[in-house]
Amino acid sequence: MNPFSYGAIVRGGHFYDRKEECAHLVKTLSGGNNVVLYAPRRFGKTSLVFKVIEQLEKQGFLCVYFDFMMVFSPESFVRLYTKTLSTKQSNLKKFAQIFAAAIKSIRPVLSFGMDGTPELSIDFANATINETVISQLLDMPETLADAGKRVIVFFDEFQEVERLNSVNFEGLLRSKVQQQRNTNYLFLGSKTHLLKELFNDKKRAFYNAASQMTIGPLPQQDTIKYLRKKFAESGITLNAIMAKYIISVASDIPHYIQLLAAETWQYMVNSRKLVTKKIIDDCAARMIAFKNDYYMELFDRQSQSQKQLLQALAMEGKNIFSTAYIRTHRLPSASTLQRAVKELFKEGIIEKANDEYFIADPFFKRFITSIY
Numbered sequence: 001m002n003p004f005s006y007g008a009i010v011r012g013g014h015f016y017d018r019k020e021e022c023a024h025l026v027k028t029l030s031g032g033n034n035v036v037l038y039a040p041r042r043f044g045k046t047s048l049v050f051k052v053i054e055q056l057e058k059q060g061f062l063c064v065y066f067d068f069m070m071v072f073s074p075e076s077f078v079r080l081y082t083k084t085l086s087t088k089q090s091n092l093k094k095f096a097q098i099f100a101a102a103i104k105s106i107r108p109v110l111s112f113g114m115d116g117t118p119e120l121s122i123d124f125a126n127a128t129i130n131e132t133v134i135s136q137l138l139d140m141p142e143t144l145a146d147a148g149k150r151v152i153v154f155f156d157e158f159q160e161v162e163r164l165n166s167v168n169f170e171g172l173l174r175s176k177v178q179q180q181r182n183t184n185y186l187f188l189g190s191k192t193h194l195l196k197e198l199f200n201d202k203k204r205a206f207y208n209a210a211s212q213m214t215i216g217p218l219p220q221q222d223t224i225k226y227l228r229k230k231f232a233e234s235g236i237t238l239n240a241i242m243a244k245y246i247i248s249v250a251s252d253i254p255h256y257i258q259l260l261a262a263e264t265w266q267y268m269v270n271s272r273k274l275v276t277k278k279i280i281d282d283c284a285a286r287m288i289a290f291k292n293d294y295y296m297e298l299f300d301r302q303s304q305s306q307k308q309l310l311q312a313l314a315m316e317g318k319n320i321f322s323t324a325y326i327r328t329h330r331l332p333s334a335s336t337l338q339r340a341v342k343e344l345f346k347e348g349i350i351e352k353a354n355d356e357y358f359i360a361d362p363f364f365k366r367f368i369t370s371i372y
């Protein structure tokens with residue numbers, strides 16, 4: 001089986017490093033504080049949070065992980081959040097009773113799955129999902145906290161709460177976060193600029209509501225060691241320079257490192273023993289060829305200034321608003337550039353970390369380089 005894993009939360013032997021970040025989060029949350037964790041896409045936020053949950057659960061905390069990605073309306077939030085809360089309960093019947101008492105306008109329905117396991121769904125009947133319902137539901141974690149049991153709620157892709165503005169979600173949640181004595185929150189997400197707006201803008205509800213934290217790439221030495229060990233276990237030699245080359249082709253982004261390593265391993269496993277630069281390049285080229293149509297279409301639909309900026313970013317991404325950068329890369333005026341940056345951000349095509357802008361998908365970056 002391929003020893004590399006990508007595209008999903010990684011656990012157990014597939015997860016390495018992040019010890020300090022993990023310890024810091026466990027300490028801060030168990031100490032009764034709230035945290036907002038932001039980092040570009042595919043850096044390993046969710047995997048880190050699952051590690052944190054594992055440790056907090058060992059300490060006796062009740063941990064509730066909820067992903068806002070699937071939320072598109074207040075109703076969908078109510079449905080999904082109720083389900084998430086219920087799966088944390090050993091006694092569903094009791095949960096249904098507590099739920100019914102707390103939220104009068106919605107009826108919990110207990111049924112049994114094919115294999116006899118109890119399941120909870122909710123019947124909205126004619127109820128309108130208004131601020132009252134959302135408020136009562138947001139009180140549930142605190143209600144569930146048994147005497148002495150502390151609850152920690154993890155809200156992933158939290159920037160998507162904007163979809164719930166019609167029911168004053170931000171304001172409601174903010175007041176719960178302040179009031180609840182036995183519940184703490186970790187807010188995480190990848191749209192860094194949106195999250196920062198939520199927590200740093202004086203006019204927004206979450207202003208100063210949580211301490212902020214970010215994660216960077218995994219330390220290179222650890223990644224080199226990890227990659228070499230996994231290849232060695234299959235009898236394949238990957239020297240340190242080639243391990244570093246994989247990291248650089250993947251722009252040092254954890255997800256793409258695993259992806260390229262997996263592809264390389266697959267290509268080599270039955271026939272070759274030594275990883276060379278050519279093999280890595282060929283594997284990267286194959287992956288780009290596979291997505292060629294998509295990349296073409298993606299590039300094609302960008303405006304002229306966005307295309308120019310992407311070409312420039314494929315080379316370098318520091319000080320992009322400086323006159324020197326604009327001149328070297330023959331870019332439009334700074335104001336046009338600002339607009340292009342905003343648009344590319346919104347589409348998730350570019351990201352920013354440590355004051356450096358970069359193309360989120362390193363293979364798209366290679367695609368652009370190969371054409372121009």
Ligand SMILES: Nc1ncnc2c1ncn2[C@@H]1O[C@H](COP(=O)(O)OP(=O)(O)OP(=O)(O)O)[C@@H](O)[C@H]1O
Pocket residue numbers: 005006007008009010014015016017018039040041042043044045046047048190218254255256258259
């Ligand atoms: N600590 C780690 N050890 C090994 N691989 C990791 C680690 N962290 C992340 N990865 C790799 O990165 C991939 C993405 O991880 P994860 O889904 O946790 O990131 P994310 O930041 O939550 O991404 P998204 O922005 O898409 O939600 C994983 O599938 C794995 O391949």
Ligand SMILES: [Mg+2]
Pocket residue numbers: 045046047156
């Ligand atoms: Mg994630």
